[in-house]
Amino acid sequence: MATKSKEELIEYVFRSLEVMTSHELPSDETPPADLPEQSVCSELLKSTDEVREFYKHLKNQH
Numbered sequence: 001m002a003t004k005s006k007e008e009l010i011e012y013v014f015r016s017l018e019v020m021t022s023h024e025l026p027s028d029e030t031p032p033a034d035l036p037e038q039s040v041c042s043e044l045l046k047s048t049d050e051v052r053e054f055y056k057h058l059k060n061q062h
Helices: 007-024 037-060
Strands: none
Touching: 007 037
């Protein structure tokens, strides 16, 4: 895997998040009533933690 700068990595992560969220929930749709915002936020936080771990893992390889 090519080494990416921190900025590129962050940009990539945000693009990925955009794709994931827009893919699951088109902007013209409202979230289902049984899906509280909190669960969405916790899912995003979980993803952020995974990304952080992945980034640490990448940094440790160099």
